Amino acid sequence: MSPEQSSAPDGAAPDPSAAPDAGAPAALPAQPTAADAARAEPDETPTDGASDDATTAAGSTAGEVEIESVVDPTTVRRAPRYRAFFTVGVVLGTVLGLGLGGAWLQSPAAAPVFKPGVYFTVIVVTCAALGAGVAGVWAVVADRRSLRGRR
Template identity: 35%
Template sequence: MTDPVNTPEPDEQRISQGADAIVPLETEVERDTVTMRRAPRYSRFMTLGALVGAVVALILTMSFPANDEFDRGQVFGFLLLACAAIGLALGALVALLIDRATARRAKSVTVEHETIHPVDE
């Protein structure tokens, strides 16, 4: 839905090129209706989820007694892989839920796009 309007502004009507040449300008305005809404940044939610998963893995590693078969570094590594992946997925899920909730508050607005170009003679 575009509505071009040719309305040259008095101040922007001509541009000088060099000492002698003056080129007349024309302004074209297009109006469109767009939908505006806020959306969360998925990468930040996923990174935060992975960091929370790493902290949970550290807490779980320290909360259980030492194992004769595996040392604490190996246990932390195994738990870190699992907990970080789960935290990453939960962070993405939270971002998706917030995105769905904010989509209901979307608003339609009218925007104008101005294009200034030389007049064809």
């Protein structure tokens, strides 16, 4: 901290009695360490062996509620993960496109084509897009099925 900076927060006047002498070097206040905190004794200890009502073993306050006491796992809706559905759809569509494109390249129908690589790429990309579309429909159907018993 430079001499121009104040240790007092904005809007608060510094305590003039705590100012160091002009000739003496300024000493930093002693900061407690982790070891000091570990050695510190608690102010109040429960006499009956029970923990304090305001805090739990996890350190949460009394205003917080444990999820297990509020949520019944038998009524939790199991919604699908759309990203996983789309990823599987794209991967399976790409694999199918590679198979179809490779089979098309080996067929006599690909012989008169000027650039068969372009057609192969179009087949692979189209199959990947169709796979993503089918997976999206499948995810929506799965989502609707998860809502069926909740209404």
